[in-house]
Amino acid sequence: MDxxxxxxNLFNEMDTSSWIEIASVVALALILIVxxxxxxxxxxxxxHDRPRFLVFAVIPLTRLLILVAAAVWIVPIVIEPSLQNMVxxxxxVGIAIGFALKDYVSSLVAGLVSAFELPYRPGDWVEIDGVxxxxxxxxxxxxxxxxxxxxxVSIPHLKIWNKxxxxxxxxGPSLQCVAHFYLQPDHDATAVSxxxxxxxxxxxxxxxxxxxVVIAQERxxxxxxxxxxxxxxxxxxxxxxxxxxxxxxxxxxxxGAMATSAPMSVSQTSS
Amino acid sequence: xxxxxxxxSNAPLWEVVRIGDFSLPADSQLNVARKKWRSLRxxxxxxxxxxxxxxxxxxxxxxxxxxxxxxxxxxxxWGAASAALDRFLTARPDDGxxxxxxxxxxxxxxxxxxxxxxxxxxxxxxxxxxxxPAAILSRQSLEKKNRKSIDSVWVIxxxxxxxLRHANGLWLVRELLEQVASGEMGGGIIGCNSWAWAYLQRVxxxxxxxxxxxQAFDGRALARYFMVSSLADGEKxxxxxxxxxxxxxxxxxxxxxGTEEEVSRELQQLAAHCRGNVAIARQxxxxxxxxxPESEQAPTYDADAASLGPSAGEDVxxxxxxxxxxxxxxxxxxxxxxxxxxxxxxxxxxxxxxAELMPLPKTQIVSNLLRLQSMELxxxxxxxxxxxxxxxxxxxxxxxxxxxxxxxx
Numbered sequence: 066m067d068x069x070x071x072x073x074n075l076f077n078e079m080d081t082s083s084w085i086e087i088a089s090v091v092a093l094a095l096i097l098i099v100x101x102x103x104x105x106x107x108x109x110x111x112x113h114d115r116p117r118f119l120v121f122a123v124i125p126l127t128r129l130l131i132l133v134a135a136a137v138w139i140v141p142i143v144i145e146p147s148l149q150n151m152v153x154x155x156x157x158v159g160i161a162i163g164f165a166l167k168d169y170v171s172s173l174v175a176g177l178v179s180a181f182e183l184p185y186r187p188g189d190w191v192e193i194d195g196v197x198x199x200x201x202x203x204x205x206x207x208x209x210x211x212x213x214x215x216x217x218v219s220i221p222h223l224k225i226w227n228k229x230x231x232x233x234x235x236x237g238p239s240l241q242c243v244a245h246f247y248l249q250p251d252h253d254a255t256a257v258s259x260x261x262x263x264x265x266x267x268x269x270x271x272x273x274x275x276x277x278v279v280i281a282q283e284r285x286x287x288x289x290x291x292x293x294x295x296x297x298x299x300x301x302x303x304x305x306x307x308x309x310x311x312x313x314x315x316x317x318x319x320x321g322a323m324a325t326s327a328p329m330s331v332s333q334t335s336s
Numbered sequence: 337x338x339x340x341x342x343x344x345s346n347a348p349l350w351e352v353v354r355i356g357d358f359s360l361p362a363d364s365q366l367n368v369a370r371k372k373w374r375s376l377r378x379x380x381x382x383x384x385x386x387x388x389x390x391x392x393x394x395x396x397x398x399x400x401x402x403x404x405x406x407x408x409x410x411x412x413x414w415g416a417a418s419a420a421l422d423r424f425l426t427a428r429p430d431d432g433x434x435x436x437x438x439x440x441x442x443x444x445x446x447x448x449x450x451x452x453x454x455x456x457x458x459x460x461x462x463x464x465x466x467x468x469p470a471a472i473l474s475r476q477s478l479e480k481k482n483r484k485s486i487d488s489v490w491v492i493x494x495x496x497x498x499x500l501r502h503a504n505g506l507w508l509v510r511e512l513l514e515q516v517a518s519g520e521m522g523g524g525i526i527g528c529n530s531w532a533w534a535y536l537q538r539v540x541x542x543x544x545x546x547x548x549x550x551q552a553f554d555g556r557a558l559a560r561y562f563m564v565s566s567l568a569d570g571e572k573x574x575x576x577x578x579x580x581x582x583x584x585x586x587x588x589x590x591x592x593x594g595t596e597e598e599v600s601r602e603l604q605q606l607a608a609h610c611r612g613n614v615a616i617a618r619q620x621x622x623x624x625x626x627x628x629p630e631s632e633q634a635p636t637y638d639a640d641a642a643s644l645g646p647s648a649g650e651d652v653x654x655x656x657x658x659x660x661x662x663x664x665x666x667x668x669x670x671x672x673x674x675x676x677x678x679x680x681x682x683x684x685x686x687x688x689x690x691a692e693l694m695p696l697p698k699t700q701i702v703s704n705l706l707r708l709q710s711m712e713l714x715x716x717x718x719x720x721x722x723x724x725x726x727x728x729x730x731x732x733x734x735x736x737x738x739x740x741x742x743x744x745x
Contacts, residue, residue: 111666114739238739264503266539269674269694273538273741297739301670308695316503 075150076143083142094135101127102202109188113298118236121187125180125203132205168223172206175222179203184230190240190299192231193224199300213303233299239275240299244309246290252322254281257290260316261309265294268312270305272297287325349560350420351551355441358745361554363608364601400625400653408566408574408653409622412615414447417550418454424548437516439495439547440527443745444680445615445725446550448527449493455525456491464490466497469689473504490524496532496683499539502693506539513540529683530743538741549745552612555604559586561614562603562621573651578602579626580657602655609661609729611745619725624656662712663730671696675704676723676731677740679714684722 077083102124109120144150162170185191185208189200196218198210207219224230234240246261258279265277275295282289292313296305317324363371400408421440442448456463492498492512499509513536515521528536533547553561563586566574576585578600585600610617664672671694678693679685687705691698705721708714713727723731736742 113737260503263506267501267503267505267693269501269677270670272739273535304695311695312503319504 075145075154077145079143087139087142090135090138094131097131098128101131106187106202114238118186118188118234118238121189122183122236124187125176128205129177129180168221169206171223171226172221175225176203176205176207179208179222179225182225183236184225185232186236188234188299189236190233190302192233193220194228196220197231238297238299239272239295240302241293241295242302242306242309244292244306244313246292246310246313246317247284247286247325248288248290248317249323249325250283250287252288253320254288256320257281257317257322260320261290261292261313264309264313264316265292268294268305268308270296270301270308348420348423349557349564350416352417352420352424352440352548353551355547355549355744358549358552360552360745361604361607361612364604367601367605367608398627400627404627405622405625408625409562409618410565412447412618414450415454418451418458420550421451421455421548422458435523436546437521437523438525439533439542439545440525441530441533441547441549441745442527443530443549443611443613443616443743444683444723444728445619446613447615448529452491452493452525452527456493459489461488461524462490464492466492466494467508469500469505469686469692472498472500472508473502473692475504475507488522490521492524492526494683495526495528495536496681499532499536500689500693501535501678501681505693509536510540513542517542530745531680531741532683534741534743535681550614552745553607553614553617554612555600555607558603558607558614558617558621559600562586562618575652576625577652577654578657579654585655611729611732613728613745616725616728621655623726624658626654626656628652628654661730662724662727664711664713664734668734671700671704672708673735673738673740675701675708676713677735679721679723680731680735680743681741684720686719687721690721 105120105124105127109117109124112120140146144154179185180203185193185200185203187200187203190198191200191210196210196212198212198216198218200208200210201217202209207221209217209219211217244265248257258281261279262277265271265279266273271277272295276293278291278293280291280293282291292309294305294309296302314324425438440448440452442451453463495509498512499505516524516526530549536542562576566576577583578585583600585603606617606620610620664676674694674696675690678690682689685693687698687702690701690705694701696704705714705716709716711727712724713731714721715724716722732742
């Protein structure tokens with residue numbers, strides 16, 4: 066009985082004006098969040114290079130600031146924000162969360178952490194738990210990415226607690242691409258290496274001030290060449306790799322270097 | 337940066353300088369702010385609506401007849417630039433092109449090939465022309481022996497014709513530059529487009545090259561150039577007036593030049609917009625020249641300027657306000673970007689050669705070229721497509737802002 070009285074004492078008397086004020090703050094916060102997210106996304110998508118990623122990085126922070134401001138406004142309306150009251154309220158809420166909403170709240174907290182640690186931002190190309198794609202939206206509970214096959218995947222933020230986040234461009238415009246070539250061992254390796262380097266150097270997608278690297282490695286089935294280079298825009302990565310692959314095959318044919326196909330077990334281990 | 341207030345009025349209009357001494361014309365802060373405003377407007381633009389609104393005064397003016405335009409702004413005569421090159425080479429304390437390789441870098445529409453061909457004729461030296469694009473791609477190493485056998489000064493007017501941005505298109509220029517750098521070919525002058533130069537620096541970096549360029553034309557130099565070229569036909573003198581303010585752009589008498597002359601802000605802006613490129617500035621100049629109907633020929637600006645009014649035997653030509661620059665929409669696709677970039681890197685290409693360099697079929701390339709042509713961004717002459725003079729400043733800025741390789745000029 067005493068506990069019930071004490072708990073009810075936490076809360077302020079709520080009249081109609083209080084409810085209207087809370088509803089107004091929530092509505093205003095929602096409108097601001099929607100408008101700011103759309104405006105910033107629209108702006109970022111019309112920018113290029115580093116400014117694009119800077120604007121993308123601001124999106125989750127903006128939402129977080131709006132949410133915090135709304136909470137700071139609403140909490141004193143609902144309760145008297147004394148230390149005693151806060152401890153009692155958080156204790157009650159904590160018990161509820163611990164039993165029923167653990168993962169949900171864990172994702173919310175991870176969302177807060179991700180807004181500061183920035184393991185991924187909109188525009189980044191990331192792989193989480195075997196899913197690779199471009200981050201399109203970083204929400205409060207989840208982040209959404211689009212795979213190269215145009216599939217939207219929603220991933221809860223709590224993955225950052227115990228899964229590796231592979232970020233290919235980490236908030237910048239530089240994203241290394243790799244094109245693979247598998248050749249029979251009997252060929253002029255110097256000529257092949259030069260030809261593959263020229264294939265990358267002459268690609269219209271190439272970010273020319275980044276290095277082009279050709280790596281050759283002997284495998285049981287032949288020689289494995291990897292051409293590593295950077296496209297101007299990370300969104301071009303698949304077209305860039307396709308361009309290098311197609312024109313690389315033509316260049317290799319001219320040199321008489323024959324492609325080889327590896328047995329499945331070998332190719333899987335080599336990749 | 338050139339100091340316009342102290343410029344020597346007797347200094348030659350055309351000047352060849354080392355590329356380290358090349359300086360872009362200064363732009364006024366007001367114009368920089370205007371450019372940023374225009375850029376902001378284009379950022380929010382979703383359709384092809386024009387950026388510039390036409391002043392009423394301009395609507396009252398008429399375009400000049402072609403014949404008059406040709407007289408007022410005739411094609412650039414590159415002989416003067418060739419003479420400037422000769423002056424530079426002969427004034428050098430060292431031995432000149434006989435003992436080393438000199439590069440002459442030209443901005444788009446600055447015809448460094450014509451400059452060098454004229455210099456070659458005046459100096460009676462051999463000219464080495466680039467091979468056909470098909471010969472480069474088929475790797476015909478036909479000319480190597482010929483190049484080695486040269487034992488006097490030579491000129492290569494267009495280095496951009498010696499390579500293609502294709503996996504099979506770099507061998508020849510590498511071979512050539514290797515021979516050049518090793519001294520095998522002796523001394524000579526190589527002309528190169530500024531965009532090709534930027535690309536070739538990544539393909540085969542030449543250690544400490546002696547690279548020259550035409551000095552940029554600032555507002556004062558442009559004023560002198562336009563005035564001199566408008567007097568070239570020897571007929572009536574012409575007074576150029578700003579259609580917005582009614583003020584003279586510069587003296588048309590030909591008596592006052594250099595420091596005596598107040599250079600209009602319009603010309604300073606034009607010089608800055610065109611990055612000091614006289615050939616591009618001339619196109620903008622031609623595009624903006626207007627004439628008034630006969631009854632309105634006399635300018636109506638303030639009384640103090642009455643003494644500046646036209647005298648008998650003097651024509652009045654108006655400069656329409658605003659720079660009508662064709663621009664690329666913000667959402668331009670990469671196919672169009674690649675076409676424009678390739679055209680700049682090679683200083684013009686045929687659609688057939690372009691199809692060899694692009695990951696696109698020829699039909700799509702032709703379609704895109706026609707689309708760009710309708711936007712006044714490219715032009716075709718004798719089957720060779722080039723980025724237009726009017727479109728170049730906008731295209732360059734677009735490519736720069738999107739992270740593509742651009743020239744240093």
